[in-house]
Amino acid sequence: MRGFTVLLQKEFREAWRSWKFLWIPLVFALLGMSDPLTNYYMMDILNAVGNVPEGFEMLMPELMPVDLLQASIGQFQTIGLLVLMAIFVGTISKERASGMATLLYVRPISFGAYFMSKFIVMSTVGLVSILAGFTASVYYTVVLYGTFEIGTLIASFFTYFSWLLFVIAVTLMMSATFKTVVATACAFAVIFIGQILDALVGTFWTISPWKLPVYGVQLMRGTMEMSDYWWSLSITLVITIICMGIGILTMKKNASMTKI
């Protein structure tokens, strides 16, 4: 892992100086607070906007705190991941295309170290972001609805983080393997089309990385079949490690694609 700390420092400097540690968590925090707030004030919002017919009665569903957290996670799953992936999907491929990688690739660095430094920085940004998102969501839910059980909440958080590591590994692997445009398409396909497919025909199986975010919520509801949970978690971690391995290999193989 030659040069690991040096490369890690460089990646952190980049993320820090381009404000990634500030604005991506901010996006997640806004997403997290939107569901508890809009649901709670839905009636007021409708009244304020007007146009509610005279005598209109709407049956608002009785929401449990966990329902609101699930809604927030749904937001992270679409807009949140879109932002995070779009920001980082070019992190390897764009360096090659612009030629910035050239001055590093000619040195005796280890590609494993370079890939890992990027993985760690993206994971840290991801961790801070979902921490901000969960905190915002939980805070407003607790204030407006009711409390959570702390143990399963933390379990749910780390389950979501495991899923996020999978997303990050896929994103970086695509970035190492393809040019930015293709990498974006492939990474989005795996994560978003994967989610849709898993939702549509996923009833036929119970073990898959795409189910992890839902399983995290089910942990809180207490309706989780634990063997499915552990299997999904293990498989996700295994695929994550495989993706990282492939990413390191293709990054090395594609080193000659860097613009000179």
Added chain:
Amino acid sequence: MTILLQVAGLTKQFAEKVVVDGIEFSLEKNTSTALIGPNGAGKTTTLSMLTGLLKPTSGSVKMLDGHLRANIGFLPQYPQFYPWLSALEFTEMAAKLNGVPAKKAQAEAKKTLEFVGLGDDLNKKISTFSGGMKQRLGISQAIVHKPKLLLLDEPVSALDPVGRREVLDLLKGLQQETTILYSTHILNDAEEMTDQLLFLRDGKLVEQGTLREVRQRFEESNYVVEFSTEKEAQLFASQSELIGKAKGSYVYIEIIDEQPSMQGLLQHLSSCPYEIRKVERQTASLEEIFMKVARKI
């Protein structure tokens, strides 16, 4: 003289096109070599293979004194930097990645940046740098770890005359302790700091040798005698026993096997009744040689 780098049968083929075709040469320690050729001759491809970035289709690059990748410094034609780093941060990172101990890296980086003339801009972000400053930074990142071999792709082509002068002086300062291989198509530069010339054309090495050797091979062996008028030149050419051709107010006298000698010519001229303005032995400029090599089939 000890040999540092040996290149044998180096070939690169992209799909159907052979870009570099079996070139062979070696570099002696602490010499500078210019890789010359028209655009598209394969200079950059050759350099990329020497850096190890590009895998050759066949052939080998061997450094006889240590591992290649750890001992080179490379400056691409258009170096790209991380704009959010400062000059010092970037050079320090470059040093550390090449194994300069962390404690020494910053001091080395500072020293190198001062050497290339960026001493006042250590902590400025690279995004604020001008083209000339980036080129200096490019040189500093290539030399900060004191590599045995310095590979430079068109180091001065993109600079204005002042910047070019300064960078050339920098490189001359490095000549004593480093082996330098650089590509260029600006021949005046090559003339200034070159021990060996490598002419590439269509991926093939068509000429190589020291500047003197190449010159001798291509020299138009001529004396030129300038007279004050055309008529005198013509009269001289027709009357003299030396074989000369008049062209304007000049007479060109061919040298065959070093005959006539300069002394002989001067003796002959001393009895000449016409006014002579100038006598010189013509040396082909590298540019003329370049044109000949580039067109030679």
